Amino acid sequence: MTGKRILWFFLGSACFIISQPLLRLPILHYLQQSTDFMLAYTLNPLLIGIAIAFSAGVFEEGFRFLFKQFLLQPAGCEFSQPVIFGLGHGIAEALMILVPAFMVVPVSQLGLATLERVLAIILHVTLTVVVWNGFQKKQRALYLVLAITIHGSVNSLIPVLSPFPDSVILIEGALAVVVVVMMGYSLHSKKYYIPGRNSNEEIRM
Amino acid sequence: MKKSGCKIVGISALAVVMCFTLLTGCIGQELSGDFNEEEVRKAAENVITLINDQDSEGIRELCTVRMREALTDDVLTLIYEAISEGGQFEKVEDMSVAGTTDSSSGEEFAVVVAKAKYEIKTFTFTISFTKQMKLAGLYYR
Numbered sequence: 001m002t003g004k005r006i007l008w009f010f011l012g013s014a015c016f017i018i019s020q021p022l023l024r025l026p027i028l029h030y031l032q033q034s035t036d037f038m039l040a041y042t043l044n045p046l047l048i049g050i051a052i053a054f055s056a057g058v059f060e061e062g063f064r065f066l067f068k069q070f071l072l073q074p075a076g077c078e079f080s081q082p083v084i085f086g087l088g089h090g091i092a093e094a095l096m097i098l099v100p101a102f103m104v105v106p107v108s109q110l111g112l113a114t115l116e117r118v119l120a121i122i123l124h125v126t127l128t129v130v131v132w133n134g135f136q137k138k139q140r141a142l143y144l145v146l147a148i149t150i151h152g153s154v155n156s157l158i159p160v161l162s163p164f165p166d167s168v169i170l171i172e173g174a175l176a177v178v179v180v181v182m183m184g185y186s187l188h189s190k191k192y193y194i195p196g197r198n199s200n201e202e203i204r205m
Numbered sequence: 206m207k208k209s210g211c212k213i214v215g216i217s218a219l220a221v222v223m224c225f226t227l228l229t230g231c232i233g234q235e236l237s238g239d240f241n242e243e244e245v246r247k248a249a250e251n252v253i254t255l256i257n258d259q260d261s262e263g264i265r266e267l268c269t270v271r272m273r274e275a276l277t278d279d280v281l282t283l284i285y286e287a288i289s290e291g292g293q294f295e296k297v298e299d300m301s302v303a304g305t306t307d308s309s310s311g312e313e314f315a316v317v318v319a320k321a322k323y324e325i326k327t328f329t330f331t332i333s334f335t336k337q338m339k340l341a342g343l344y345y346r
Contacts, residue, residue, distance in 0.1 A: 035301035035329070039318040042331055043234065043305050 005084050011067055012088025012128070019063035021096065024055060049159025050152075057151030064089070064131045065144045075135035079193040086128030090121030116172055119179045126182035127151055129189055136192035154178055236304040239336045240315045245302050249317040249332045252340060257294045259285045267340040276343075288345070292324025305333075314341055 031037045041048045064085075072081065094117040101110055127147050134143025154175065161170045236242055248267075255263045261281045265273050299320040306313050314333045321328050333342035 033320075035299045035318040035320055038329060038331070039301040039303050039316060042316060042318060043303060 005080065008072070008081055008084040009088035011071060012085035012090075013092035014088075015063050015067045015085070016060070016089045016092040016096075019059040020056075020093070024059040028052065028055070046159055050156045053155030053159065054148070054152030056155050057148040060089070061127065061131060061144060061147040061151055064128055064147070065134075065140070068132060068135055069140075075138075076194055077132070077135075078196060079129075079190050081193075082128040082132035083125050085132075086125030087121065089128065090124030093117075093124070094121055112168070112172065116175065119172070119175050122179050123154065123175070123182060126179070126186045129186040130182075133189050133192055136189075150178075150182070234304045234306070236302055236315055237313045237336075239313065240304065240334075242302055244338065245315045245317060245334060246300055248334060248338055248340075249300065249302075249319050249330070250297055252332050252343065253294075253297065253319065253321055253330060256284065256288055264340070267338075269335060269339040269341050272340055272342070284345070288323075288328065291326045291328055295322045295324060298322045298327065312336075316342075 037048075067085070068075075072085070098110070098113065098117055101113060107114075127150060130143055130147040130150065134140040134146075137143070157171050157174050161167050161174065164170055236245070252264070252267065255267075259281075261276075261278065264281065265276060268276060297319050301318050303316055304313060305316050313336060317330075317332045317334075319330045319332065321330060328345050331342070331344040332340065335341050
């Protein structure tokens, strides 16, 4: 892997770290201290659950967009750029979630959690492709909104499906279906990208 | 930055603000006119005081029939043990009140979320009252 690609990977990881642990999670923690928020959550658990789910989409997709806009110019690039950036983003999230779990639970008992993280990493790659497609097709805002909607809807599966029996299987099954569809879409999108390496690409830091 | 870039960043920032505005408020239902907010707040503080004093009879006197059945001596002992792990009660730090309607019975309730500070930790109580100011729900964490 070239230095440029390694940088894309770490920019993806940085994008996750800024958008979630450094920004969204402290804001959510602050809100959870408020009795107004807790009252609203008590009275409207589904609506607030969906709003929290969509906030992840707004932050993560918003920052993916900002990284592409300001740090990964020019807009036109090869397909490997969103894939590697998305891998960096997804793997950083997986490490943040799984490492503490591996420290207290044997790896053998974390099969479903590991599978879910693999699906989540693939989803992050495909969502990055959606955001990047906006730059390729010069419809940035439209594809940003699309990525936020997909991300928020997938996260909303948790509050929506949790009340049902066998909700874990339902949620993971629905996630797997979304991931398969998104993979198909991403492969279809490959045609919007510059084939192979492009010597004109540069990374502005 | 290009003009279109500024516009999109502006839209993103607006989306974030809207998202959290939705999260923070405007979602709780107004308290029905059958309740007096000040009275509801005082009643919630009274429930917390009774729990702190471990006054089981006092709590049961406030309860609806269903709640009285649910708050057995064993359940109340567990509640007192858990709350006493927080140490000495200091004050109610924050309180929010709203109304809600039970979708199956159509009955209206006042719901209070109160943050109570104790010497070691802070507990959040969720307390609900019927129109007759009977204690209809009690939850803490």
